[in-house]
Amino acid sequence: MQAITSLDGRYYERIKVLAPYFSEQALMKYRVMMECRYLISLSLSTKTGLRKFTESEIKKIESLYEKFDDISYKKIKDFEAITNHDVKAVEYFIKEQLKKTSLKDSIEWVHFALTSEDTNNISYALILSDSLGEVMVPEIKKIISELNTLAKKYKDLPMLARTHGQSASPTTFGKEMKVFVQRLDRALDHLYGQKILAKLNGASGNYNAHKATYPKVDWMKFSENFIKQFNTLYKKPRILKLEPNLVTTQIESHDSYIEVFDRLKRINNMLIDLNQDMWRYISDNWITQIPKKGEVGSSTMPHKVNPIDFENSEGNLGIANSLFEFFARKLPISRLQRDLSDSTVERAFGTAFGHSYLAYISLEKGLSKISINENKIKEDLLAHAEVIAEAIQTVLRRESYPIPYEALKELTRGKQVTMEDFSHFIDDLKVSPKIKLELKKFTPLTYTGLASKIASK
Structure with a gap:
């Protein structure tokens, strides 16, 4: 409270x-x-x-x-x-x-012979590694899995594409989900390859006290071995391994932290993109949300089922990314061999991770409550016959027909056209009956290229 x-x-x-x-x-x-x-x-x-x-x-x-x-x-x-x-x-x-x-x-x-930063930087390196491996990455994988399920289930569902907000060559709903699967998989691969630097070298980074007391000990080797032990301390391998940084001031420079945050920020940006697309699909009634008994969508409009999970996710991702961006601006800078301004910033790592995690589970919740409105998606696609203009003009190019692009532009640009309009257009073309038959086979529902195959990958 x-x-x-x-x-x-x-x-x-x-x-x-x-x-x-x-x-x-x-x-x-x-x-x-x-x-x-x-x-x-x-x-x-x-x-x-x-x-x-x-x-x-x-x-x-x-x-x-x-x-x-x-x-x-x-x-x-x-x-x-x-x-x-x-x-x-x-x-x-x-x-x-x-x-x-x-x-x-x-x-x-x-x-x-240690300084506080020896203790702190290794602790934070372990915190970041453990939280990513045990909590954050598994949650991102759940989102990818759900999207992959949608991609495969709806790989053949033709859908109107929009470029610049306008009708464009058809795609399939499954293929558009597969785009996010591929992007997120690649982003996770990059995150897996990230190492978190850590140091153990005393008050100014020179092993001063170590060497003063035991000059014959190879303290740099000791430091390396000590830090690397955390990678194999537990049976489960680390997704993000610790790597010794032997050249530092009193503090480890935090550059690898920022590399981790930048990778998370890119993942979060992809998910913002997904949230906004889902929001638009819901707005167009291509996706419907399954209402939960007892829930209220609006304090005054009883009919509302708002896309609050996707909106909540988007908002939290924005907060998280603003913090990750601040970390990237602040943490690489430290006066001379060390100032304390990084310490209070590090305590905010959990805030950025918390808003990210909240966004992930909100997005998952949103995905669990949706139903794909196949009839509406097909209905809206069929209302945009103009999308097959690309197919017709490209076939005509293949046949060396004169200025086909310009002919289709004259027919379709800025106009409401129907399949009947295309049929008349094709009838008037000076091409063989075989080509005319080929052109008349194109429909918005079938002109999806390799979208189904791409979604199946």
């Missing part, structure tokens, strides 16, 4: 699946995981003064993030209330949990 944003209020139940990735508690859990993995890696390297941990000790450390809960989160926030520093609060939390165990002799190795 008291939520400030619609995502945390009106829409929370619909988007709460993102809370394990973008909530404040989730960020703390990822930070704890990063710090715990670092402590374990230092122990396993056996090249520093840190002793090698036993299997049970490693399991104890892992339990801090694997069993992270509300109580864990509250303890961190209690530390933060004193330190006014969220990452330092994470460090103190881990130390407190370990100081009463056999690991009490090793607690000063928590956050050893």
Whole structure:
């Protein structure tokens, strides 16, 4: 009731699946995981003064993030209330949990030689990778699957095409759905190939404290191995893998984040395009919406069944993209070796993902409630006989008939023509009876080219 944003209020139940990735508690859990993995890696390297941990000790450390809960989160926030520093609060939390165990002799190795940005950038890289792999991409795939079903089911349904808003050579409803399938599939392929850069190199990116304490350790190699371990930490492979960035300032430059956001923005733009097309099809009564008992379309017009799911999706995609565009403008810029302005921006990642996800499920809901009005689609196509003018003039070109384009332009441009008009036109042509018969076979319903075959691919 008291939520400030619609995502945390009106829409929370619909988007709460993102809370394990973008909530404040989730960020703390990822930070704890990063710090715990670092402590374990230092122990396993056996090249520093840190002793090698036993299997049970490693399991104890892992339990801090694997069993992270509300109580864990509250303890961190209690530390933060004193330190006014969220990452330092994470460090103190881990130390407190370990100081009463056999690991009490090793607690000063928590956050050893690190800066907060080492912890944060890896945490955010994991958050982006996990949320995309577990939530966002599966939802996009559901949309693609639904569109592919429509493409195959209606591959042969002839439909009037419109270019510049005017009648154009016919297509099929299925083929137009296939266009979006192909675009979205390609966009996902590009997203799969994206890597998220991460760094572990200290306060200025030079391993200063690392080298000062253990100059013989190959810290760059350690950093590479540490970051790459997250790609195989779980049985399920990552869609977006982490990649070490060895050349940074205090912060990882965020360029790969922006590459991810740009790919999501392109997907979102495709879906805005789809939403607007569906809206127009509904407006033309080519698509009808199945009303749900008890729902209201208008507070004053009882008959209304509005395309609210597609409109909701379009609006949320616009909000998400405006944030992704802002991220792209802001995040690559940091004063000298680091300023803190990126930190507050990163906390808004979940807002952009939340509006995107809300748009995806709204679009899915809209698609689940539609029925294709085949009769209306065919009726409107038949009302535009002029669309076969292209077919006739092209065949006449093949036959070397003089100025066929101009002849068909004179017959059709800006005029309401019928199939009877075409029949008379063909009768007057100085071509063979065989060609006349060929030309008279063209109808708006059959002049769809390879649309059915394309939709079947």
